[in-house]
Amino acid sequence: MASALSLSSSFKPALLTTTGNATLANTTRSSSFFPYLVGSPSLPSVVTLKVPRRPSSAPVVRASSSSSPSSTAVAEPEGIKITSVPTKPIEGQKTGTSGLRKKVKVFMQENYLANWIQALFNSLPPEDFKNGVLVLGGDGRFFNREASQIIIKIAAGNGVGKILVGREGIVSTPAVSAVIRKRRANGGFIMSASHNPGGPEYDWGIKFNYNSGQPAPESITDKIYGNTLSISEIKMAEIPDVDLTCLGVTAYGNFSVEVIDPVSDYLDLMKNVFDFQLIRNLLCRSDFRFIFDAMHAVTAAYAKPIFVDMLGANPDSIANGVPLEDFGHGHPDPNLTYAKDLVDVMYSENGPDFGAASDGDGDRNMILGRSFFVTPSDSVAIIAANAQAAIPYFRNGPKGLARSMPTSGALDRVAEKLNLPFFEVPTGWKFFGNLMDAGKLSICGEESFGTGSDHIREKDGIWAVLAWLSILAHRNKDKKVGEKLVYVSDVVKEHWATYGRNFFSRYDYEECESEGANKMIGYLRDLVSKSKAGEKYGNYVLRFADDFNYTDPVDGSIATKQGIRFVFTDGSRIIFRLSGTGSAGATIRIYVEQFEPDVSKHDMDAQMALKPLIDLALSISKLKEFTGREKPTVIT
Ligand code: VG1
Ligand code: CO
Numbered sequence: 001m002a003s004a005l006s007l008s009s010s011f012k013p014a015l016l017t018t019t020g021n022a023t024l025a026n027t028t029r030s031s032s033f034f035p036y037l038v039g040s041p042s043l044p045s046v047v048t049l050k051v052p053r054r055p056s057s058a059p060v061v062r063a064s065s066s067s068s069p070s071s072t073a074v075a076e077p078e079g080i081k082i083t084s085v086p087t088k089p090i091e092g093q094k095t096g097t098s099g100l101r102k103k104v105k106v107f108m109q110e111n112y113l114a115n116w117i118q119a120l121f122n123s124l125p126p127e128d129f130k131n132g133v134l135v136l137g138g139d140g141r142f143f144n145r146e147a148s149q150i151i152i153k154i155a156a157g158n159g160v161g162k163i164l165v166g167r168e169g170i171v172s173t174p175a176v177s178a179v180i181r182k183r184r185a186n187g188g189f190i191m192s193a194s195h196n197p198g199g200p201e202y203d204w205g206i207k208f209n210y211n212s213g214q215p216a217p218e219s220i221t222d223k224i225y226g227n228t229l230s231i232s233e234i235k236m237a238e239i240p241d242v243d244l245t246c247l248g249v250t251a252y253g254n255f256s257v258e259v260i261d262p263v264s265d266y267l268d269l270m271k272n273v274f275d276f277q278l279i280r281n282l283l284c285r286s287d288f289r290f291i292f293d294a295m296h297a298v299t300a301a302y303a304k305p306i307f308v309d310m311l312g313a314n315p316d317s318i319a320n321g322v323p324l325e326d327f328g329h330g331h332p333d334p335n336l337t338y339a340k341d342l343v344d345v346m347y348s349e350n351g352p353d354f355g356a357a358s359d360g361d362g363d364r365n366m367i368l369g370r371s372f373f374v375t376p377s378d379s380v381a382i383i384a385a386n387a388q389a390a391i392p393y394f395r396n397g398p399k400g401l402a403r404s405m406p407t408s409g410a411l412d413r414v415a416e417k418l419n420l421p422f423f424e425v426p427t428g429w430k431f432f433g434n435l436m437d438a439g440k441l442s443i444c445g446e447e448s449f450g451t452g453s454d455h456i457r458e459k460d461g462i463w464a465v466l467a468w469l470s471i472l473a474h475r476n477k478d479k480k481v482g483e484k485l486v487y488v489s490d491v492v493k494e495h496w497a498t499y500g501r502n503f504f505s506r507y508d509y510e511e512c513e514s515e516g517a518n519k520m521i522g523y524l525r526d527l528v529s530k531s532k533a534g535e536k537y538g539n540y541v542l543r544f545a546d547d548f549n550y551t552d553p554v555d556g557s558i559a560t561k562q563g564i565r566f567v568f569t570d571g572s573r574i575i576f577r578l579s580g581t582g583s584a585g586a587t588i589r590i591y592v593e594q595f596e597p598d599v600s601k602h603d604m605d606a607q608m609a610l611k612p613l614i615d616l617a618l619s620i621s622k623l624k625e626f627t628g629r630e631k632p633t634v635i636t
Contacts, residue, residue, distance in 0.1 A: 079253025081238040082157045087111045093119070093228040095221040097428045097580035099207030101193045104143050106583075107204045111234065113150055117189075118234040119227035120208060121158040123220060128211070129186050131161040131254075135179045137171025137262065138191030139298040139332075139361040140323035141198035144169045147191050147206070149241045156237030156255040166262035169244055170323060172298040172362030174452070174460035175266035177213035181456060182265050186211050192298070192361035195333035196583060199326030203583045214433030214457035219557065263305045266462075273393040273455050274466050275473075276310060282473035284312045287481050289352035292465065293342040296320045296328040299358040302462055311469075332359050334366035334449055334461075336373060337634045347371050353487055354472065358461030363429075364449040365464035369488025374468075375606075375636070377408035377504050380445025382495050383467045384414045387443060390474035391467060393455060398442035402432055405548050405563055406575045406591040407447040408504040417499070426550045426562035427577065433457045434554035447506060447591065447636075493602065500597040503609040507632040508579075509588040509623070517578060517586035520626035524564045524576055527620070531566075538616050540568040566620065571595045574617045588627065590617050607635070 090109075093100060093116050100116060107113050121129065134155055138144045148169040155163055164179060165171075169191065171179065176188045193205030208216045208224075216224075239252045242259075249258045270276075283290055290313055294300035300323040307313040319342065320328060331338040334357035346355040346368040355368040367374040374382070384401050387394035400421035403411045415422035421440055425431035429450065435441035436454040445451040450459035451467070468488070475486040509517075531545040548562040563577040572594040579587035592613040596602065601609070623629065 080156060080255055083236045083238055085111070085114070085234040085236055087115055087118075087231055087234050089229045089231055090115055091229075094225045095216075096582075098194065098215060098430075099190070099192075099205045101196060101203055101205035101581060101583050103583050104198075104200055104202060104204045107143060107147070113147055113206070114154060114234045114236075115228055115231050116206065116224070117151055117154045118158070119224045119231050121154070121235075122227040122231070123223035126159075129155075130159045132186035133162045133164060133183065134160055135171070135176050135183070135185050135188030136163055136165040136169070136191075137173075137176040137179075137188065138166070138169045139172065139194075139198075140168065140170045140301070140325065141192065141204065141327070141360065142200055142202075142325040143204050144191045144325075145244075147204070148244060151189055151191075152242055152257060153236045153239060154234060156239060156252065157235035161255065163257045164260050165242075165244060165257060167244060167247060167259055170298060170301050171260075171262040172266070172302060172461075173207070174363055174456055174458045174463065175262060175302075177209060177456035177458040178266045178269050179260070180209060180211065180213040182269070184211075187216075188213075190361060193583070194361045194581065195331075195338075195359040195364060196581065197327065197331045198360065199329070202326070209457070212433065212437055212457055214437075215428070215430040217430055217433075217557070218559065263302055266302070267306060267310065269455060270306065270463070270466060271310075273391065273453075273463070274470055275392050278390075278473045278477065279466065279469045280310075280312045282469060282476060283307070285476075285481065288354070288472075288476075288485065289317075290314075290469075291317045291319060291342070291345065291352045291355045293319045293334070293339055293355070293357035294321050294323075295330055295332045295334065295339065295357055295359070296322060296324040297332040297358065297360045298323060298362040299461060300324075302362065306462060327360065334359050334364055335634065335636055336366075339366055342366075343368065343373075353485070354469070356465040356468070358465075359449070362461050363452075363459040365451060365461040366449055367464065367468050367488065369492075372487075372489040372492070374488060374492055375408070375447070375504055376445060376449045376451065377403075377410050377447045377502065378492060378495070379464065379468070380407070380443065380451045381410035381414050381499070382491060383445075383451065383464070383471070384411060384443045385418070385495060385499075386471045386474070386491075387467070390470040393453070394442065399439060399454075400435065400441040402435060402441050402444040404428070404431070404446040404448075405550075405565070406506070406577065406589070407445060408502040408593045409571070409595065410499065410502040410504075411445065413499040413502075423553070424550075426548065426559050428580070429457075429459050431550065431552070431559070434552055438554045440553075447504065496602045497599050500595055501602045502593055502595050503604075503606050504591070504593045505606050505610050505614070506636045507590040507592075507614070507617075508634040508636075509590075509627060509629050510633040511582070511585040512588055512627045512629060514586045516627045517588050520588070520621055520623060521564070521576065521578060523626070524621060528564055528566075537566070537568070537620065538612065540570070540572060540613075540616065543567045543569045572613055574613060574620065576617075576621060588623070590614075590621070590623075590632075592617055 190207040193203035196203035242257045294303045300321045303318045339357040351370045357366045388397045401415045402423035404427045451464040452459040528545045535542045545566045550559045566574045575591040577589045
């Protein structure tokens with residue numbers, strides 16, 4: 001059975017973690033993996049951390065992007081030949097929390113991707129794409145090359161005017177959102193299964209974002225799913241595969257493809273949001289040591305141009321700084337389990353002062369200080385509390401704050417103190433977009449390592465790192481070399497002293513049998529429907545229990561069944577959800593939270609502080625009975 005890695009701000013890296021399809025061995029390393037930290041002068045500019053390996057991959061089967069031989073030419077508008085490829089509906093193409101994710105082998109089946117892309121064009125109003133501009137990006141994972149060509153041909157076949165595609169098909173999720181907004185595109189595709197592992201045996205995925213850069217709302221994704229069930233033809237343009245290695249425009253009649261630099265629009269935006277000189281002053285200090293783990297994922301394309309070239313970080317401070325199709329056999333999820341190499345370095349003797357990592361598609365972030373982990377729920381609260389002072393974009397103060405329902409209430413306390421509008425939305429970034437468009441929301445976050453603002457309409461890993469660097473740079477700007485600096489742990493502890501600490505933890509049970517997991521959720525729903533305020537659960541008294549529903553305050557749309565909550569009279573919460581991003585079986589997430597105003601208890605280990613609630617969660621849900629699982633796969 002899997003053993004779990006337990007984390008908290010006073011977490012000590014240890015253990016071996018096993019998940020459904022990846023075995024992560026304990027590796028011993030020290031700050032010598034970042035040689036510049038111990039002063040070695042002549043080292044390569046890209047440091048490769050010793051990443052735990054997955055078992056080796058099966059042979060690779062390449063998909064063809066050319067149209068089927070049975071297809072017929074139906075039209076030749078504007079000089080390109082459009083072919084109608086007959087197809088049949090394929091079951092199971094329902095979008096989850098963020099895009100459609102399946103095993104690569106599923107996506108490689110004939111017409112699997114093509115059906116979904118065509119269903120999308122069948123779902124959009126024609127004025128949203130005909131002769132319009134769409135962006136195409138991705139995280140560089142296996143199958144993106146073939147997928148790019150399929151998507152380009154179907155877009156052309158459906159009358160799109162222009163595709164802006166990143167060089168080698170690479171553009172991070174936040175950068176796609178930035179490009180859509182800057183170039184006033186109609187929308188964009190992101191070829192990524194985000195934090196899920198990549199390679200021939202692992203996952204592939206596709207997300208579609210709309211014209212303000214936000215993930216497509218459920219009204220659209222539901223339509224796409226409906227259309228995948230009745231689809232009969234795919235419209236493909238007969239154009240050659242586009243060379244994605246060189247920047248520039250290629251025209252095919254009235255349709256054109258522009259290969260763009262994945263970094264420049266995004267970098268311009270970051271320069272407008274942050275004070276780069278302030279951050280540079282911090283990163284160039286001889287007494288401040290920074291490291292960033294790109295996990296061989298998409299931020300590997302961004303880290304050097306931004307942190308090193310623009311902000312003066314030491315070139316050796318970037319680890320795993322080359323994007324790879326299989327993320328170097330790693331699991332590109334920046335948490336304490338899957339970014340364990342970084343965690344070990346940060347917890348080593350003489351570790352660096354600041355460490356961060358980002359996920360497959362660059363929208364998540366993990367922030368660490370020396371021997372200190374910042375929970376994402378605390379991180380967004382701390383960024384919100386310090387934004388006005390440290391980040392030029394927020395010089396007039398944030399307009400409003402928001403978090404996803406399972407995220408801890410730390411942000412609520414900041415909103416209250418700053419007297420700002422506050423919103424609680426379901427899990428998934430798509431629920432923040434309307435509030436931002438309506439000017440009600442500036443800074444928001446999710447407990448799942450997602451933090452961001454209304455500079456775009458996605459969570460943004462590098463933005464979060466720059467926000468933290470800005471806070472530290474601001475706090476240390478008058479410190480002379482040799483004076484004690486304000487570190488990450490100081491900022492967090494000060495925050496707790498001011499606002500109180502919301503102890504928070506999430507338990508993930510990955511790849512459970514779907515049947516047991518669904519039964520457990522059914523059982524909990526039943527329990528909720530019978531529950532009454534005032535009932536005793538151990539030492540806790542129930543305030544209410546429900547299945548979270550959300551009505552969007554801007555467009556009135558309703559999302560139901562977004563997570564089962566047990567909320568107690570002292571503010572403690574237990575939440576149960578099924579993940580909507582997995583590609584096999586069911587992943588159960590349990591979230592527990594308890595508020596602690598007493599400063600003398602703030603240094604407690606989160607697992608210790610939360611033990612009674614965790615035990616209660618396990619007994620309320622009968623998790624072991626329903627799933628057979630003794631222990632979670634990941635604890636955050
Ligand atoms: C998870 C997270 C959620 C996040 C989503 C997409 O969803 O919990 O907060 O928005 O992933 O993140 P779920 O349904 O598995 O709990 V990303 O970086 O994968 O696009
Ligand atoms: Co992601």
